[in-house]
Amino acid sequence: MNCKPRRQKLRDIFLGDRCLHPGSVYDPISARVAEDLGFEAGMFAGSIASLTVLGAPDIIVLTLSEFADQAHRICRAGELPLIVDADHGYGNALNVKRTVEELETAGVACLTIEDTLLPKRFGAQSAEFLEIPEGVGKMKAALAGRQDPELIILGRTSAVGANGVEDGIRRAKAYLDAGVDGIMFVGVKTQSDLEMIAAELDAPIMLGGSGAELQDLDYLGQCGVRISLQGHQPFMAAVQAMHDTLKALRAGTPPSQLEGIAGADLMKQVTRVADYQAWQDEFLS
Numbered sequence: 475m476n477c478k479p480r481r482q483k484l485r486d487i488f489l490g491d492r493c494l495h496p497g498s499v500y501d502p503i504s505a506r507v508a509e510d511l512g513f514e515a516g517m518f519a520g521s522i523a524s525l526t527v528l529g530a531p532d533i534i535v536l537t538l539s540e541f542a543d544q545a546h547r548i549c550r551a552g553e554l555p556l557i558v559d560a561d562h563g564y565g566n567a568l569n570v571k572r573t574v575e576e577l578e579t580a581g582v583a584c585l586t587i588e589d590t591l592l593p594k595r596f597g598a599q600s601a602e603f604l605e606i607p608e609g610v611g612k613m614k615a616a617l618a619g620r621q622d623p624e625l626i627i628l629g630r631t632s633a634v635g636a637n638g639v640e641d642g643i644r645r646a647k648a649y650l651d652a653g654v655d656g657i658m659f660v661g662v663k664t665q666s667d668l669e670m671i672a673a674e675l676d677a678p679i680m681l682g683g684s685g686a687e688l689q690d691l692d693y694l695g696q697c698g699v700r701i702s703l704q705g706h707q708p709f710m711a712a713v714q715a716m717h718d719t720l721k722a723l724r725a726g727t728p729p730s731q732l733e734g735i736a737g738a739d740l741m742k743q744v745t746r747v748a749d750y751q752a753w754q755d756e757f758l759s
Contacts, residue, residue: 475550477581481624484515484555484583487701488626488656488678493694498706500526501544502551506744509554515583515701518545520559522706534593538564542576549581557584557680557701559630562592567608567615574619574627584626586658586680587616589633589645601636606648613652628680629654634671635661635683643674650677656700658682665693672697 487494496515497508500522508516520541521532527540545558558577563570570587577585589609591602604612609629616627629649634642639662646657656678662668663685671679680701681688688694694702715734722732742748 475581480555481583493691493699493702495704498708500709502547503744505548505551505554509552516554516556518558520561522709542580546580555583558582560585563587567611570612571615571619574616578625586628586630588630610648610652613649613654617653626655628656628658630658632660639667639670668697
């Protein structure tokens with residue numbers, strides 16, 4: 475698996491002047507579908523990883539090894555540049571360094587490290603944030619763990635929604651000074667907040683959990699946003715389809731009468747039957 479071309483492709487996007495939506499993916503098949511449909515990047519979120527691997531909510535019970543293994547399965551399935559949400563780096567700054575090493579080996583093109591205090595502290599009633607010096611230490615450790623300079627490392631903060639835009643900007647500037655390639659902001663809801671951020675930062679921006687005012691890609695591109703997440707509906711749609719299909723079968727619907735079933739041509743495409751047939755012809759005959 476040659477990771478450098480996909481990392482270079484994604485870095486060109488971050489250094490460009492337009493904003494795009496990545497496809498939300500969670501396994502090899504979903505990544506191939508996104509790639510075949512023309513998505514320029516994929517997004518593998520920690521929340522979706524927890525759902526996919528454990529069937530558990532997003533409360534930081536997934537391990538680094540479980541996350542990296544699934545990311546590797548996604549990366550080896552095609553050429554789609556993969557962005558991953560590495561949460562808090564699975565521990566302190568030393569754990570962050572290890573996280574970057576494992577995810578780089580897995581083949582990801584970009585990862586985010588956030589400054590939320592995770593896992594949730596005993597008795598905590600709301601989100602808590604690291605002090606900025608500790609967050610800076612994590613960013614420096616992440617950079618120290620990187621071997622391929624094309625791998626993109628973003629600092630991530632949700633502080634805008636919790637503490638105000640000024641605190642979010644203050645944190646972002648500190649992480650950029652530490653050397654990260656850009657900043658992911660979660661929870662920016664208004665154009666005024668985004669414009670304040672854009673005026674203060676000279677770095678690529680990634681947005682998650684944005685408000686209704688921040689959906690126009692041309693506007694976002696003008697504000698320095700290069701990646702804007704749309705949520706993770708593909709996994710939710712797959713769950714609903716699985717539920718409806720099993721419910722219909724349980725109720726006695728004949729398999730031939732089920733609706734929404736992938737046809738043979740689509741299944742051949744997403745499982746790369748032609749490639750495997752060619753390999754069988756070359757190596758087994």
